[in-house]
Amino acid sequence: MTMTTEVCVVGGGPGGRALALALVRLGHEVVLLEQRSGGARAFRGESVSPDGVRILAGLDVLDRVRDDTHEVHRLEISDGGARVLDVRFETFPYAYRHPVELAQPVLLAALAEATAGHGGCTVLEPASAVGLLRDGGAVRGVRAKTPEGTMEIRAEVTVGADGRYSAVRRFSGLDHTARRTPLERDVVWLKLPFPDAWDRRAYRVRISSGRHGLFLPSTDGTLRVGLNIPKGGLRELRAGGLEQLHARLAELAPELRHEAADTIRSWSDTHLLDIFTTDVRRWSAPGVVLIGDAAHTLSPILGQGVNHALADAVALAPLLASALEAPRSARAAALGTAVAAFQQEREAPVRRSRGLQLRQERMFSLSAPPAAALRRTVYRALNASPALQRRVLAPAYFPGQQARADGGGTGTKTSTEQLT
Structure with a gap:
């Protein structure tokens, strides 16, 4: 045709x-x-x-x-x-x-x-x-x-x-x-419940030493999180288990510690973006x-x-x-x-x-x-x-x-x- x-x-x-x-x-x-x-x-x-x-x-x-x-x-x-x-x-x-x-x-x-x-x-x-x-x-x-x-x-x-x-x-x-x-970082994307104490009208970048994360409000009321990891570092992160992912998030945003533990229960709850x-x-x-x-x-x-x-x-x-x-x-x-x-x-x-x-x-x-x-x-x-x-x-x-x-x-x- x-x-x-x-x-x-x-x-x-x-x-x-x-x-x-x-x-x-x-x-x-x-x-x-x-x-x-x-x-x-x-x-x-x-x-x-x-x-x-x-x-x-x-x-x-x-x-x-x-x-x-x-x-x-x-x-x-x-x-x-x-x-x-x-x-x-x-x-x-x-x-x-x-x-x-x-x-x-x-x-x-x-x-x-x-x-x-x-x-x-x-x-x-x-x-x-x-x-x-x-x-x-x-x-x-x-x-x-x-x-x-x-x-x-x-x-x-x-x-x-x-x-x-x-x-x-x-x-x-x-x-x-x-x-x-290729940039030096990849991004692990995930979603969390939006913290009650946070301003829903703000973009946030949190930096700790050489690590950083993006925290963005979504139209569905959740929080989109982009956690930066070293290029090709997903295998090492996964080797440490979900506890290591939770700890990385808590380092940048301690107030999200409980939300991360309750919400991210599998690696299928995350998505890797090659940067x-x-x-x-x-x-x-x-x-x-x-x-x-x-x-x-x-x-x-x-x-x-x-x-x-x-x-x-x-x-x-x-x-x-x-x-x-x-x-x-x-x-x-x-x-x-x-x-x-x-x-x-x-x-x-x-x-x-x-x-x-x-x-x-x-x-x-x-x-x-x-x-x-x-x-x-x-x-x-x-x-x-x-x-x-x-x-x-x-x-x-x-x-x-x-x-x-x-x-x-x-x-x-x-x-x-x-x-x-």
């Missing part, structure tokens, strides 16, 4: 779904392939930055999910048992100031519902890309495996939105331009382009993966739309120009976020007493200076918004607003 469309999007995560929505809003046809039926995902990104909230508003999706979001007001870092940084998001001079927690299945369902309301998008689910169609050296679509058999989706442009282990990146040959950098970054030198080839984790895998620090996927989608959509409206004889060249402009627009924000993440990773991992003391001094200096907080955190949380002297405003006009 063969289908023909303008754009084939491989991957139904936030980036792929947002791109499909943005394109049909602009009047273009999309076929979207999603491998996982029902969108089931374990311990995937739920943190949406203020800039991600702005993007969802621009796509007319924010009102659909508003009742399912949990707004966050503070970022708190404690080191050696003492609070060294307490960031208040309401002090930032942007139109959209607060991050929100939003369960990814809810976000995906809202994006899918909004897309269906416009028409023009065919969703194949479950379906997985098993190869690319080529003609004259250019990608012309995807060969997909579905429950009904193998299909060919012929498209003028194919978008790889299929995550950190992207098949489209591999099939297209763009994998050869990728540089994967690495991937820097892909070329995000496109003739007829194909990568977005989100397929183009630039980031670490979970400051929750940037979902937000950059959304930003990629709304940056790429108007560029593709304009190119697809070019005369057929000039369309291939127009698409090449469009995807090159997309990478040029998005590389700098991704690079800034990656740099901030890597600096934080190094800071969190300092274990020698003099280095840990210096880390605490740096965080206290950041805590004492709102101007320094804006300088450090704005690239991660507010890259698409322009600060205003009166603390209000509507932000800069970006690709998102071109879609409305």
